[in-house]
Amino acid sequence: MTVAIWAGSAAPARTIRWLDGALGIAKKLGATVVAAGEPTWLDLAADRAFRAGLASAGVPTDLKLDYLGWAQVVAAVMRELGATTVLIDEASRPERFPEVGAVAELQGAVQLTHVVALAQGDGVIHASRIAGRELQTVRVRGPAVIGLRIAGPQVDEYPTPMPSSHMRRLELDEIGLDPVVLAHRALPPRTSAPSRKTVERIADYLAVHVAPQPGR
Amino acid sequence: MSSVLAVVIVHIDLEGDRPHASSLVALAAGRHVASSWGATLYAALIVRDAQGLDATETTLARSGADKIVVAVTDAPLAPLWAMVGNAWQGVLDHLRPRLVLFGADAPSAAELAPRTGARIGARLLTRARALGLDDVELRDRDGGYARVADSGAAVALIGRADPIDRADDDVDLVVLNLPGGVDPRLELATETAAEIGHSLGAVVALGDDVVDQPQIARHARQLANLLGAQLIGSAAAARAGAIEPGAVVEPHSAMAPELLIAVGAALVEPAGASAVVKIGAPAGKLVDGALLGPVDSELAELVKRLEAP
Numbered sequence: 001m002t003v004a005i006w007a008g009s010a011a012p013a014r015t016i017r018w019l020d021g022a023l024g025i026a027k028k029l030g031a032t033v034v035a036a037g038e039p040t041w042l043d044l045a046a047d048r049a050f051r052a053g054l055a056s057a058g059v060p061t062d063l064k065l066d067y068l069g070w071a072q073v074v075a076a077v078m079r080e081l082g083a084t085t086v087l088i089d090e091a092s093r094p095e096r097f098p099e100v101g102a103v104a105e106l107q108g109a110v111q112l113t114h115v116v117a118l119a120q121g122d123g124v125i126h127a128s129r130i131a132g133r134e135l136q137t138v139r140v141r142g143p144a145v146i147g148l149r150i151a152g153p154q155v156d157e158y159p160t161p162m163p164s165s166h167m168r169r170l171e172l173d174e175i176g177l178d179p180v181v182l183a184h185r186a187l188p189p190r191t192s193a194p195s196r197k198t199v200e201r202i203a204d205y206l207a208v209h210v211a212p213q214p215g216r
Numbered sequence: 217m218s219s220v221l222a223v224v225i226v227h228i229d230l231e232g233d234r235p236h237a238s239s240l241v242a243l244a245a246g247r248h249v250a251s252s253w254g255a256t257l258y259a260a261l262i263v264r265d266a267q268g269l270d271a272t273e274t275t276l277a278r279s280g281a282d283k284i285v286v287a288v289t290d291a292p293l294a295p296l297w298a299m300v301g302n303a304w305q306g307v308l309d310h311l312r313p314r315l316v317l318f319g320a321d322a323p324s325a326a327e328l329a330p331r332t333g334a335r336i337g338a339r340l341l342t343r344a345r346a347l348g349l350d351d352v353e354l355r356d357r358d359g360g361y362a363r364v365a366d367s368g369a370a371v372a373l374i375g376r377a378d379p380i381d382r383a384d385d386d387v388d389l390v391v392l393n394l395p396g397g398v399d400p401r402l403e404l405a406t407e408t409a410a411e412i413g414h415s416l417g418a419v420v421a422l423g424d425d426v427v428d429q430p431q432i433a434r435h436a437r438q439l440a441n442l443l444g445a446q447l448i449g450s451a452a453a454a455r456a457g458a459i460e461p462g463a464v465v466e467p468h469s470a471m472a473p474e475l476l477i478a479v480g481a482a483l484v485e486p487a488g489a490s491a492v493v494k495i496g497a498p499a500g501k502l503v504d505g506a507l508l509g510p511v512d513s514e515l516a517e518l519v520k521r522l523e524a525p
Contacts (some may be wrong), residue, residue, distance in 0.1 A: 067334075105335055151488065207516075208345055211441075
């Protein structure tokens with residue numbers, strides 16, 4: 001089983017703790033770290049992969065794609081690396097989690113989201129995943145796409161990553177992707193919403209989280 | 217309206233023999249959209265036996281469905297693509313929808329929605345709601361939208377919908393027999409209760425600085441109930457009776473819930489949360505909202521707002 005881990009297309013939103021946790025699992029499976037995006041993020045991904053003792057591959061691009069676009073990139077890199085199973089760090093950024101299903105669909109693979117523990121033995125992956133308030137334990141045989149939510153140790157500060165020569169660079173056309181075609185999956189530019197600071201605005205923001213109430 | 221917009225499907229998760237409450241919210245949103253777009257609204261559910269669904273069908277009809285599709289599978293009904301994906305795929309292939317809705321908090325949504333989107337080449341909206349009166353659109357909290365004039369398909373996880381007028385009981389029923397569904401590469405071994413630290417939905421975290429104020433603890437519990445959230449805190453919060461003993465989380469624990477609301481100086485690390493709201497603490501970087509005033513009054517006012525119909 002050849003394994004890759006998709007670290008994503010941008011640096012973690014708040015901390016590298018989840019990335020480090022996912023890399024810790026990847027280390028046990030001998031995975032190659034895959035990242036795509038802008039140079040500073042690729043340097044960070046390469047640095048964390050190197051510190052974890054993992055090989056890495058990066059796809060330099062300034063495209064901002066939706067989940068289907070990034071899934072095409074991941075699938076293309078998997079072909080290039082000969083990987084059949086891919087782990088995805090789905091906790092570092094919220095937009096990562098739908099890529100689990102999208103990559104699995106492209107690969108015709110088993111998918112598992114929300115995995116909080118994972119081990120391998122005798123060619124079988126044993127995974128525990130969260131489903132609502134339940135913990136499901138499953139066994140997976142064969143190619144799989146697995147979304148991880150496993151935190152590493154707390155990191156207050158980490159060294160500024162330097163441009164890394166350890167990462168193998170893969171241009172889009174080198175892995176069979178046309179950037180012009182891929183750009184059809186580009187996300188429209190959006191301005192980030194300013195932080196909400198009134199009860200009215202926060203109540204409106206939270207309205208989509210309110211649990212259905214009987215009689216409402 | 218283009219004929220390709222004719223089908224809106226709402227995936228219905230069942231809790232026992234009842235539609236999941238979050239699925240019914242999605243059905244209400246689907247009703248608003250389908251009426252505005254001139255589309256037919258299908259409620260689709262996956263079962264092992266199509267008999268004995270009369271009460272479910274009545275509920276779905278009264279909740280706005282034009283038609284009900286029952287996909288009958290011999291697979292175990294676990295919320296995993298490997299278990300129910302084949303049957304769900306059969307529904308998609310049969311109806312060829314342009315819009316598919318899931319309840320954002322429905323058990324199957326996380327596994328089925330993104331792969332549904334990938335299968336039909338759809339954009340994905342998370343925590344969306346139906347907005348507008350005549351020209352209804354779906355809009356999510358990140359600014360994504362689905363409108364009648366869109367050329368492509370969309371999949372949306374619905375977080376909220378205005379109630380609909382009760383519809384009549386008259387509904388067409390389509391039964392699809394889709395045997396042989398389990399993906400043999402995945403085996404479900406056990407199911408147990410998850411630890412509180414693994415909560416994925418909404419979490420309300422109580423800070424130690426407010427646990428000795430019963431009014432705040434009460435409002436925090438009300439807020440958690442409104443959001444269907446876990447109310448968590450430190451051992452001190454449990455000793456003060458502000459949270460349940462089983463809801464203790466170690467300081468600086470890393471959690472990855474969809475929404476984290478920190479009340480006071482909560483020590484949970486919000487690193488993995490998709491959205492963070494602070495009450496009684498400065499906003500800081502990457503916080504989606506913050507109320508800087510006194511915790512007591514700000515929290516009470518927020519609860520009051522959210523309770524209003």
